[in-house]
Amino acid sequence: MNQAHTRAMEALQPFVHLATSTNAASPKFISNLITNATSSPNTYVFGELLETPAIQALRSTDTPAEFQGHLTLLEIFAWGTWQDYQATPNLPPLNAEQTQKLRLLSLLSFSTTINPITYTSLMDALSITAPAELESLVTAAIYSSLITARLSPATSPPTVNVTSVAPLRDVKPQSLSTMIMTLTQWETRCGDVIGDIEAEIANIKANAAKRRANEHARSVLFEKTLADFNNNNHEGGTGSRKHGAWQKGVGGPGGNVGNKREFNADDFDEDDGFWEQAPEGFDGYSGVGSRMDIDEGSGFARMGMGTTGSRHAKRVLGKKS
Structure with missing residues (x-):
């Protein structure tokens, strides 16, 4: 429960006790009790007092007219506003404490519906003529922990900015x-x-x-x-090594098959006819020996002995002895 509400309930308890402990209270006693409760500086909630049989007895038709208005006045203090008091006839006049209290309670109600509140609207609603009087009322509400607000008199128009409101109004049935x-x-x-x-x-x-x-x-x-990759790699490892060794053996000592082929003229029974069909004047090979490498590539093409631009394998040729 909010601390302001707790203090207000505690401040009301003496008046509730008087209303419930007095037997056959007169209308005058009850009306004075209402006046004292609404004038007390710390009472801001009145619902519990309103529910007591002594207060509700003022609704009786036997109650004198001068005291019947006090019950309506207490209801206005519980959930009404200053404007409700001004609009309701045959209500008892308010003293200075009651006037201040009702204006403070009305400020609580306005703060929950309008924000920010202009000076003009508040002064009209509370029947206040001077801005200084309004600022004094708002300051009193702030110091009483009824609202948390900031005055802005220099703005155009001047406003009251309320950020929080204490839960101190009773609920109208x-x-x-x-x-x-x-x-x-x-x-x-x-x-x-x-x-x-x-x-x-x-x-x-x-x-x-x-x-x-x-x-x-x-x-x-x-x-x-x-897992499948590892299994396949393990099973195919031996065959791959054998296949690699076979390839290495085919190519000779280096293990590679190239474009060069080596022949020995003594390995053949018949002459390959190269020397008999050599071009005329081609004597440069006689002193080279029985074996020599002949590149059948671009060199022969320049000599007119091969097709231009073609490459052939190099052969080792030799003349039979």
């Missing part, structure tokens, strides 16, 4: 149905919001579970693929 309807609508909206939040949470959980399942499936597939 006629407004209970409206409050119940408002709270019911608020409860429905809260239920809709909670349903949307729960649906979103369920959707997030489902998506997270789906992602985890996909990640697990990818992990299993990767491990299976890696």
Whole structure:
């Protein structure tokens, strides 16, 4: 419970005690009790006092007319405003303390509906003629912990900016149905919001579970693929080594097959006819020896002995002895 509300309830308790402990109280006693309760500097809630049988007895038709207005006055202090007092006839006059109290309570009600409040609107609602008087009232409300506000007299127009209001007004019985309807609508909206939040949470959980399942499936597939690769590599290792050794042996000492071929003229029974069919004047080979390398590439092409631009394998030729 708010501290200001607690203090106000404690300040009201002596008046509630007087109203409940007095048997067959006269209307004059009850009217004086109402005047004292509304004039007390710390009483801002009056609902508990209103509910006592002694106060409600003023509604009787036997109550003199001069005291009947006190019950209505107490109701205005409980949930009404200064404007309600001004608009209601046959109410008892207010003393200075009651005037200050009702204006403070009216300021609480205005602060919950309008913000910021202009000086002009507040002065009209509270029947205040001077801005200094209004500023004094707002300052008193701030120091009494009724509101938290800031005065802005230099703005155009001057305003009172209220940031918080103490829960010190009683609830009018006629407004209970409206409050119940408002709270019911608020409860429905809260239920809709909670349903949307729960649906979103369920959707997030489902998506997270789906992602985890996909990640697990990818992990299993990767491990299976890696295991198959390792098995295939182990089984094919021996054959690959043999195949590599066979390739190395074919190419001769270097293990590579090139474009050069080596021949020995003594290995053939017949002359290959090169010397008999050599071009005329081609004597440069006689002193070279029985074996020599002849590149049948571009060199022969320049000499007119091969096709231009073609490359042939190099052969080792020799003349039979």
